[in-house]
Structure formats: structure tokens, C-alpha cells
Amino acid sequence: MSMSNELKTYTLQELYAHPMEPISWLAEGLLAPGLYFLGGSPKVGKSWLALQLCLAVCRGESFLGFRTRKSEVLYLALEDGPRRLHARALRLTEEAPAGLHLCGHAPMIGQGLEQQLDRMLAEHPGIRLVIIDTLQKVRMVAGANASYGNDYQDAAALKELADRCNVCLLVIHHLRKMPDEDPFNRLSGTNGLTGAADGTIILIRQKRQEGTALLTATGRDIEDVELTLEFSDCCWSRSCSPDELQLMYLLPSIRQLLAAGGFLGSATELVEKLGQQSALWGPAQLSRYLQSHKDALAAQGILLDTKRSNHKRFLSLCLTESDTGDGNDGCDSGGQARDVPSQPSSPSLTSQAS
Template sequence: MTTVYKPIEFVVDGLLAQGLYILAGAPKVGKSWLALDMCLSIAKGEKVLDQETTQGTALYLCLEDSYVRIQNRLYEITDEPTERLHFVIMSESIGSGLEEQIKNFKKEHSDLKVVFIDTLQMIRESTDNGYGSDYKELSILKCLADKLEIAIVAVHHTRKCSDSDPFNMISGSTGLSGCVDGSMVLVETKRGSRNAKLYCVGRDIENQEINLVFENSRWKVVDEVTAKEADFFSFAVHDFMLERNYFKGSATELAIMLSKILCKEIFANHIKKELMKHAYELQSYGVTFKSRRSNGQRVIILKYDKSSDTGDGKNLMPEAVKYTDPAVTEMSSEGSEKPLNTLFEGDYGNQKDKNSADPVRKATVPVCNSTDPVQGEKICEVRWTTLDEILNESARKIRSTLASQGIEVPPFKS
């Protein structure tokens, strides 16, 4: 389990990865508009459904349309088409030449990222809708997607009958859903309302229900998208190794050192998992690692080779890295949000004795407010506090802010 594999690449962040997918929906619900928008966004490297994309060539097999209709639709959603987006209105079927056509296209366009097939029924040879037949035909497309390291999305229809589980509405047997890496089902809340929900499930994506509205020929996300915390672990390991070239020590020792760089607590029992997770990326930065036992203890060995470093031997960590939980903030008197780790700067008079018993488990609040005089690195002080102290101090601060605006809020009675 220590072999380093190339990680699965997401074509649409958190939504569409390398592999085979189904995009299903009722006839004329707007599946083709969504497929065209995804293809165009990937080809241009722009966001789609509020998610980042990996730019590359996109191939759209619009087998139920004409070039005239596709051209009209394309200019409905953009004024600037891109040469990386290609259209085909006729193709061979599965097992009769389709795979060779896609392989040849990949040879001519090495940066191919996604192939949309609209619709699945147009490329099927068999008229049998049994489990075995469905699974066998789609497994050919899945093997092709895995071999070429691309995403293939088959546009498909749903049944007329409704179901509490939208994925049961996909036309055909469960062999379709069982074979693919992920399924997306577009369901209008009311026929013709242009409001819909996109249900997503897959092996490499989280189960999602995305509320959409169709505006200006595009499906747009209604929900507020939660920003993901940036992952700087590989940067931290790289910068740590720049001055050392070699490290041998325990996971605890490495965790302490990386915590200083990342300005947040890294747990020792997570170190090996994080190193394995980022191993492929670390190799591109010239860092390799091994984990073995020595004298009955687990030892981690890191090596750095500057000649293999795509970062040119320079520090990769941003100068100002702040890790703030957006769900736990306080409004300052100027109206800007302050992170939780600034709540206790100043008055500590009302804090409890740190040694007192408390039924609530204590939380760790890392605060970076000092500098290493030798290396000029930030040092993370770890202040221990209880959940009750956090809530009480937060309430006090909020009452104080409201009081400055003439609003009196009485203290809570315990």
C-alpha cells in the first residue's frame, strides 16, 4: 500500500473526474444545454456550476442534433467559441468502431479531457435492456475512459414514472448505474419552471443535491457555494526540506515542525496518510519519503532532490496563510469579520482556571503571533480553552458591540 499512483484528476472540481458518468433527465429538460455548457467551460478553463475546471480539449458527440442547431446554441451562451471544443453529429456504435474513433481523436489531441455522448441510445448496438447487456456495453466505455485517463459522460433519459430515489428513474436496468463511476440526474421541480435540482453520486465525488435555475441559456447554481480550505501540505513539506535535504525522525517530530509552517496543528497519526495522499505531487517537488520500523519505532525518512524540483528550489508557501473557520467568526465594530483565534486577545479576566474540571472536552486554538528570531518563521502558540469559555467570551464581545450601537442584550442565565 505504499506504491505511489497518479491521483485521479477532476475535470470539474468535486463533480466530474476521470471515468464514466451518466447525465440523465427527462426529454427536453435541458440536459443538452448543461452538456454543452460543461464542454465549453472545460475547453476554455472557466467555471461551470460555480466549480473550477481543468482546461483541455472537449469532444461533444451531439448525435441528435445538426451543426446548425449546435452553432445556434453555442452562440447563445458565448460570443467567443474556442478551438479546443469539437463537435461530431455522426459516429459508430459501441463495439463497432466508436472506441477506435475516440482513441484516434485522443492521439490527435493529447490534452483531451472530456467526451460527451448525447445520447447513449444512439451508440448502443443491443436492444436488450437487461442487467447483463447494460453492464457489458457500458463497461467498454468505462475501460476506454480509464485507459485514456479522460472523463466520458453519456447523456441519457429518465423514466416517466417518478421515484423518491432519483437514480432509480434512470432508464434501463441497474446495470447502467452499477457500471458507471458516477451518475447525475437533472430533475425539474415543475415541468417548464426552469428550476431544477441536479442529483449527483459517484465513487470519487460526494453525494450532492444542487439547486439550479435556467437563465440566459445556462443552468446556474442557486445555492451558496462553500469555499474549500486551500491545501498547502505539499508546499509545507517542500519548504521544510529545502534547508535540510534529508530528514529522519518520528511522525511526532515531523508533525511539530510542519505545524509551525502551516500555522495549524498537524496530528502525528495523520502524517503518513497525508504523505501518501500527496506523494505524487511531492515527487514533482523533488521530495520522496519512506516509512519503516527502527528499534521498534516507526520512522519517517524524507529526501529532497533539487534537480527534480519543479518549484526551482524556491519557497512555495504563501507569505500570509490564514486558517479561519468561516462558521465561527465575530463582527468587529468596523463591521468586518474577525477569526475565532482573535477573540481572546486582550481581556482574560473572566476565563476559568485552566486546571478546573470541565465536562466539555477542551479545544485547541492555534494563534500565530510571534516570530522565530533565528529563522524568521511564525511560531504557533497553542492556547487551551473550553467550549463554554469560547461561547461566553463570544457572547460578551457581541453584547459589547451591540451596546456601542445602543442595543442592550442582557447576559444569559446559566
């Protein structure tokens, strides 16, 4: 078959005429279909983090605070046998979720790996996440012998498979021992790996005996992420800043308030309805706090807007349709809270205390 000598082009107007589908996240804001690297020093806890991700995606549960899309997972645990995997999994959960496929042996890139993955994904179309632990186990040329071309060629082969099968392919890799101000430069090998990838996640502990680590992530479809994690009982968890703790403290009462419909009212009325949970703020403080965390609220399925009427400012809050599950989100078609009948104010904090 002869190759065409003409470039296949399209105009920006044509592109605008065909809106793109939204990103189908595996972990919202962190992992999407494509090729990703997870780098960390030996024994830092990468495999624990990978297994934790497997369990979260299989169950559709939150992973380090990121929402996941419930899917089947293929985990190529090429450095761990069944006995170790069994012991590790029991440390994290007593109930095995459905849809977690495990494998301890795989061929090399270019020596049958792609074909075996193709076959597995065709037989199990529910798999949306594939984890290879580690890259060194599937490479013909590695370490100091790998050139930029070798690195890019191997990564490009994995990237092509991920794109063709529309899966998130997460490859675990090691870091260089030499420190660097840019954590992404510490991924072992050349820039050929990260150059072909859609995103890179780095897990670094300053000292091996420390129970905390810094997770940084960057990519084509994600905003830069930097999280402090804690490792306890073989499980990674996200350390909350005081600001995040305040939001977590407020969320349950906001959700309870909005469960019956949207809220439209003044900041003073919102403070009264939230009761004790808003005791840390006055009306003006709460209004400013919520508006400064509008994106964080949206990530939790809560839409916030402000309105003005008769020189007064009103807050509009409602749950997104996906968060209510029944389509009755208290919002109109434009995402605004419907005008709701005024209800008697909740008892004030003073009357509650008495």
C-alpha cells in the same frame, strides 16, 4: 497466448509502500477520469448543461461552483446539427474557445465507435473530456429490448475505453417517466448501466415550466452531491443557500487580506482586518463560522487552522501554493501560517463610519 492460471495478488503493505497518485479531477468533486452518466427527462436542459460544461472545461473556468481542469473536449452532439449547435453556442458565448471538438455522427458501440474514439484521442492527446449526447444514438439494442446483460456490456465497453485513455467519458441518457424516491433508479434501462459506471448525475425538474431543477450526483470517487440549479437565458447556474451566500460575501476580503501573506491572530484581530465584510459577525461567531466551513475554504484554496498559546486561541489562515501561483503562500511546509509581524489594526467600524 495462454492465460495464466495464477491470480496476481499484492499485499496491503505493498500497497501502502506505493502511495497512490491524487485523483486528476475534470470538475473537482464531480467528474474524474472514468465513465459517468448524466440522466434527465427529454427537453429538461441536459444538452444545455453539457455544452456549458464543454465551454467551462475548455477555458478552465468554474462549472456550477466546481473547479475545472483546463483541457480539450470532444462533444458528440448526435441529436443536434451544426445549425442548432451554432445557435446554442451563441446564446452562451460570443467567443469560441480553442480545443472544443464537435461531431454530429458516430458509429454504434461495438460497431466502430471505440476505434474511432481511440484514433481521435491519439491524434488529440489534450482531450480529457468526451461527451456522448445521447446514449441511444450509439446503441444497437435500447429501450425495452435491452436486458441487464446488454446494458452492462455496452457500459463496460465505454468504461474500458475511458480507463484505457484516462479520460472522463460523460454519456447523456434519458429518465423513466415513473417516479421513484431514489432519483438514480429513474435512469432509463437496468442497473447494468450504473453498475458499470463510475458515477451518475441526475437532473430533474418537478415541472417543465419551472426555472429550477435538482441536480444529484453519486459515484465511486465523489461524495454525494445535491444542488438546486436555476435555468435562465439558456444557462444553468447554482442557487446559493443563505449560508453559501455568506461565505461568498467573505471570500474576496479574506483573499485580499492573505494576498500579502498568511494571517495569524485572534478572531477579534481578524474582524478588524476584514472591516465591513465581517460586519455580520462578532469575533466568536466569525471564528465558529470559519471553522465549520473549513472544507469549503480549502476547496477555495484557503487553509484554516487554530492554535493555542498562553490559554488564548489564535486563527491561522493562508492561501495554498496553487492559489497564489508564486509559491509564496504565507504558509510553512506544514501548511501553517508563518508568524507574521504584528501590524497596526485596520480602522474600526466605528471610526470608518465617522
